[in-house]
Every structure is written in structure tokens, then in C-alpha cells.
Amino acid sequence: MAAAKSKQNPIPSVWARTRREPDQPALSRAAIVREAVAMLDAEGIEALSMRKLGARLNAGATSLYRHVATKDELMELAVDEVAAEIHVPDADSPDWRAAAAEAAHSFRATALRHPWLSSVLGQAGLAYLGPNLMTFSERLAALFTAAGFPEPSRAIDAVLSYTIGMSTTEAAWLTTVARSGESEADFIARLLPAAQEAAAAHDHLAGAYTDAQAATTDPVALRDDKFAGSLEIVLDGLAMRLPH
Amino acid sequence: MAAAKSKQNPIPSVWARTRREPDQPALSRAAIVREAVAMLDAEGIEALSMRKLGARLNAGATSLYRHVATKDELMELAVDEVAAEIHVPDADSPDWRAAAAEAAHSFRATALRHPWLSSVLGQAGLAYLGPNLMTFSERLAALFTAAGFPEPSRAIDAVLSYTIGMSTTEAAWLTTVARSGESEADFIARLLPAAQEAAAAHDHLAGAYTDAQAATTDPVALRDDKFAGSLEIVLDGLAMRLPH
DNA sequence: CTGGTTCGCGTACAGCGTACGCATCAGCGT
DNA sequence: ACGCTGATGCGTACGCTGTACGCGAACCAG
Numbered sequence: 001m002a003a004a005k006s007k008q009n010p011i012p013s014v015w016a017r018t019r020r021e022p023d024q025p026a027l028s029r030a031a032i033v034r035e036a037v038a039m040l041d042a043e044g045i046e047a048l049s050m051r052k053l054g055a056r057l058n059a060g061a062t063s064l065y066r067h068v069a070t071k072d073e074l075m076e077l078a079v080d081e082v083a084a085e086i087h088v089p090d091a092d093s094p095d096w097r098a099a100a101a102e103a104a105h106s107f108r109a110t111a112l113r114h115p116w117l118s119s120v121l122g123q124a125g126l127a128y129l130g131p132n133l134m135t136f137s138e139r140l141a142a143l144f145t146a147a148g149f150p151e152p153s154r155a156i157d158a159v160l161s162y163t164i165g166m167s168t169t170e171a172a173w174l175t176t177v178a179r180s181g182e183s184e185a186d187f188i189a190r191l192l193p194a195a196q197e198a199a200a201a202h203d204h205l206a207g208a209y210t211d212a213q214a215a216t217t218d219p220v221a222l223r224d225d226k227f228a229g230s231l232e233i234v235l236d237g238l239a240m241r242l243p244h
Numbered sequence: 245m246a247a248a249k250s251k252q253n254p255i256p257s258v259w260a261r262t263r264r265e266p267d268q269p270a271l272s273r274a275a276i277v278r279e280a281v282a283m284l285d286a287e288g289i290e291a292l293s294m295r296k297l298g299a300r301l302n303a304g305a306t307s308l309y310r311h312v313a314t315k316d317e318l319m320e321l322a323v324d325e326v327a328a329e330i331h332v333p334d335a336d337s338p339d340w341r342a343a344a345a346e347a348a349h350s351f352r353a354t355a356l357r358h359p360w361l362s363s364v365l366g367q368a369g370l371a372y373l374g375p376n377l378m379t380f381s382e383r384l385a386a387l388f389t390a391a392g393f394p395e396p397s398r399a400i401d402a403v404l405s406y407t408i409g410m411s412t413t414e415a416a417w418l419t420t421v422a423r424s425g426e427s428e429a430d431f432i433a434r435l436l437p438a439a440q441e442a443a444a445a446h447d448h449l450a451g452a453y454t455d456a457q458a459a460t461t462d463p464v465a466l467r468d469d470k471f472a473g474s475l476e477i478v479l480d481g482l483a484m485r486l487p488h
Numbered sequence: 489c490t491g492g493t494t495c496g497c498g499t500a501c502a503g504c505g506t507a508c509g510c511a512t513c514a515g516c517g518t
Numbered sequence: 519a520c521g522c523t524g525a526t527g528c529g530t531a532c533g534c535t536g537t538a539c540g541c542g543a544a545c546c547a548g
Contacts, residue, residue, distance in 0.1 A: 027527075045367075049504065062506070063527045071505065103333065121291075122366020125416030129442045136447065141448035146372065153452065157474040162402065165409030172369030198373045204385035208397065230401040235483025271496075293535065307496045308536070315536065504535065505521075513526080518519105 027059055029067040033077045037114070041079060045116035075120055080130025081115060085110045088139035097235055098145035103140065104163045104231055111167035115175045118168035147244055155238050158160065166227055184219045188212060212220045271303055271309040277321045281358070284322060288419065289360035319364055322372025329354045332383035341479055342390035347384065348475055351382060353413035359419045362412035389465045392486055399482050406478045410471050430465040432456060 035056055039048050050071060051061040068074045087106040089099040111117050126133060140160070144152040177187045192212060199205035215222050269271035279300055283292050294315060295305040312318045331350040333343040355361050360374050370377060384404070388396040422432045436456060 040418040046333065050506080051298065051504080060528045061504095062266065062529080064353050065506070066526055070373065072514095084274045119363075120366075122362045122364075122412050125413050125414060125419060127417055129439060131442075134442055134446060138443075138446035138449050141446075145448055151473075152448075154473050154477065155468075157470060158406065159475040160454065161409035161413065162406040162478070164413065165265055165405035165407065166401065168366050168371050168412065169405065172365065172367060176368060176371060195373060198375075198378055199382075201381035202378060202385075204389055204396075207383065211397075217477065226398075226401060229395075229406065231400050233398065233402040233485065234406070234486050235480055235481070237477040237479070240480050240484075241477065294537080295535080304497050306498080308538095309537070438506055489540085490548080492545100497541085497543105499539090499541105501538085502536095503534100507532085508530090509528105510526085510530105511526100511530090514524090516522080516524105518521090 003162075007229065009163050026066060027057060029077070031057065032067055033074065036074055036078050037081050041114055041118045044178070045119050045163065048116075072124075076124070076128050076130065079117065079120055079124075079126075079128060079134045082110060082114050083130065083132040083136055085113070086136055088136060088143060091139070091146040093143070093144035093146075096143065097239065099143055100147075100159055100235060100238070101228075101231060103143070104159055105228075107160075107163050108167045108170070108227060111171050112174065115171040115178075118171040120173075121164065121168065125129070138205060149238070155241065158234055158238060159231075162231065165194055170223060170227070186215045188219060189216050192216075248350065271301060271307060271311065273321070276299065276308055276311055277318065277325050280318055281322050283324050285358055286359045288422070292360075316368075320368070320374065322349055323361065323368075323370075323372060324362055324376045326354060326358050327374065327380055330380055332380060332387060335383070335386035335461070337387070337390075340387065341483065344391075344403055344479060344482070345475060347387070348403055349472075351404075351407050351472060352411045352414070354417065357416050358420075359415040362415040364418075365408065365412065366382040369396055370415075392488075393482070394485065394487065399485065402478055402482060403475075410474070414467060414471070429460045432463060433460050436460075437441040463468050 032053070036048065036053055039053060039056065049061075054061040054064055054214055057064075064074075066079070085106075086103070087188050088103040093099040140156050141152055144155045147155075149155045174184075180187050182190070192209070195212070196206070196209050199209050276297070280292060280297055283297060283300065287386070293305075294308055298305040298308055301308075308318075312321070329350075330347070332347040337343040339488065385396055390397045391399075392475050393399045418428075421428050424431050426434070439456065440453050443453050
């Protein structure tokens, strides 16, 4: 009790001594990035603000700036964080085609799991140099080099660009669906009349949208098939480039 | 003079009669969209604000809302506006491969001319239903159907996704370069040391970045070649799907 | 002339990213 | 045991954003 009167505690009682819960990890770059990703996944890119993120970590908004220079830098870190989830098979894989397909599917799965990724890539590209993105590129390069492609970078560009294009388009669509609050099937059903009317004046589109009717039963499977199907085309093109 | 005293004019003199310059087009949805596109092209997506846009049109910010429901809707309109610039050859074109390549190149050129387009596509996809996007889709469908593809939509997805992926990546890169204020070559030169250091631990990337040295002489030609080269791979894959 | 509709504007609100400076605290050389 | 130094968290504040709301002026049909 006598200690409570020391000049270090101006007014407060001993009970103010609740100085700091011990094993609270405080605040660290890693914790911030992890929480940012969680928040982006849960509420989307436009719901992430430094204030809300701070609140989630029991911290003020500006405290984050001790560990992260700017919000843009935080987004870079978030991108690299989820880049670790993309799985590229080892270069000594016996079947290069299956390996490439697996890498593409893994990329797509990651992009659909974190739809905000597409938004960020659209604005900043993947020239990020983060360690996980680097190993992703490295493993892709290793895979296509080992497969024997004379120009591995051309092959990589073909598959990767296709995969990025398809995935961002899908992710953007899913974001739109999510904003509507409906299930994908319901959203399609509600959108269909407008789409058909808009397509009425176009011979070749009218048919395409009657196909969309089928999407109201199992849209997920339909998108999976779409991605896999066109990926085969790209892989066919690649196969022709292999020497033997 | 007597009329000036009528109750309709509380205080002002006749000179206040400068009511409205006649041929000032006032404010219209078309004019707003046109100016928004000009502004996006000139200063990038994050520089576009309703206030600045209004100021450019000699109007208040909120006046725009008489013609456009929300900023998002304005962006949709802007996207459809530039979609008109994409040229897809007629379906009766004798050489489907050249026609498809031309469409792809035109898409890319448009995306690079309006780099903000990629940002918007990443967030909203191209499920926009705007008239110009509809005719774009229609003409693509016509082209690939006329070429004789058994599954035109698969073929379209392959080329279009590749083109979107490559173009958005490039556009994002160009945006980053533009923000630096340097020329593309200078920017590469300045970035190179960091990139090489980051790639040092990765066998297959070290080589790739020495190639990048060459980009400091003519980066534009190198990107053109990159796009065209990998596009050929995709087109090869397509060719295999043609019946005969 | 009159009543309704359209248009542009001013004001206001809630939220944003972040610059700045203060208070606290850990670890240190003396 | 002491004061110093550097790192950390926080409160406040600035300038900016999108846009809801209500007003006055201008037009157009009856």
C-alpha cells in the first residue's frame, strides 16, 4: 500500500496497476497483417479501414503506423500473406501437364477464397517482390523449365495470364453476388430477365443466356467446369511447344 | 426599369439577367461520363472525385447526382464508354486466327490506354450489361461461331481470359510506373537491384532478371512481344479444337 | 395564370488516411 | 539507484471523400 504513494503513480490506486495483460502479444506487423486478411475475407475490401482494424486489435488506428508505413503497404503484405496458400507442385513432377493444372487450380482457389485479392492485383499487379510471391514465381519457373519448354517464360505467361484473367473475373462476380446478400443461384435468377432483354438484340447472345438458366441449379459446378475446360485449351497450346 | 421592381426580382438589377450562357450544354449524363473518362485517363482512378468532376463541368458536386445515381454507377458508364473502342473484326473474316488476334490486341490497347479500366474490372467484373459491352460480347461470339468452333464459349473464355489477365497485369504495372514520375526504362533500372537481390535465393529467377536489363532499352517493344508471343500459344490451343 | 416537375446548388454528416506530438516504458551505461 | 535513449501506443486534428436533404429558380402542360 505504501508503494501506491510513490511519485510514479500520480493519483491512481493500486488497482490501476492492471498495467498490461501479460500474454497479450501487443501489436506486431505479423499480427496486424493476419488480422487484416481475416477482416478482408470476412467483410470485403471496402470495409477495411485502419480504424476498424485497430479496434479489432484493441488498439488505436494510428498505432498501426508504428509497424506499417501506409495502408497500401499493408495491402502488399496482405497479398504476400495469402500468396503462401498457392501450391505449385515440385519441378520433378512426372506429369508436367497435371502439375501445371494443379498450380492453376490452386491459384484460382486462393483467389476465390480471398476475392479482395483481385481488386488489389488490378490496381498494383504482382510486381510486389514479397517473399511468398517470389517463391511462387520461382516454383513456376522451375516447373516449366524442368518440363523442357524452350521458352519457359512464354509458357508461364500463357497459363498464368489465363488463370489470372479467369479468376479475377470470377472473383469480381462473386463479390457482386455477395453484396446482393442472395445466394448465387437466386441472384442469377433475378438478373436473368434483364440480361435476356439486353441480349435480345444480339443473335449469338440470346442462346448463351438460356444456358445461364441452367446455372440456377448448380452455379459452382458450372464455373468449375468453365475454368477447367478452357484451361485445357491453353494447355493444349503449350503441349505443342514441347520439343519431342 | 419598372419591371425590375416586380416581386419576382427581390433586389437585383437588370444586369443580373445574365441568366444562362445559351449554348452551354448544361449538364447531361453523356457530358458527365465523357468528362469522367477524360479525368480518369489524365489523372488516374484515385484522383477522380465527384467534387473535382463537378468543378470541371462548372457545376457543384451534388448536381451530378441528378443524372447519375451513384459514383459506382458512373464508373459502370465509364467502362461501357471505353468498351466502344474495342474493335472486333466481322464474323465473315476469312482468317479467324488473325481476327481473334486483332480483337485481343485491340482489347489490350484499350486497357493500356485507360489503365483505370483494370482496377474497375478487378472489382466489378464485366457483368455490366452496358450496350457497348454487349455488342463486344456479341461480336466475339459471332466470330468464334462463324469460325466453326464446336464450343465457342470455351474458345472465347480462353482468349479473353488470357487477354484480360495479361492486360490488367500490364496496366497495373504501368500505373505503378506512372506514379513514380519516371520513364518506364528509368523505373526498371532503379528497381533492378532490389529485384535481383530478392531473386538471389531463387535459381530460376536470377536469369529472368538479367533479361530485364534488356528492358531498359525498349520496354514497350518487349511487352508487345511478350503479349503477342503467349497469345500465339493460346491460339495454337484453339486451332486444335477446330473440326477439320 | 397556375401547379407540377425538373434542375442545380449549399449545407451538412459520417467516415476516411495519416501527420504530429505527448506519455509511457524497457533496457542501458554510469 | 539513476537518468538517458529509443521504441511504442494513443489522442487530436486536418483535409478529403461520397452523398442525403431541402431550397429556389426555370420550365412546361392545363
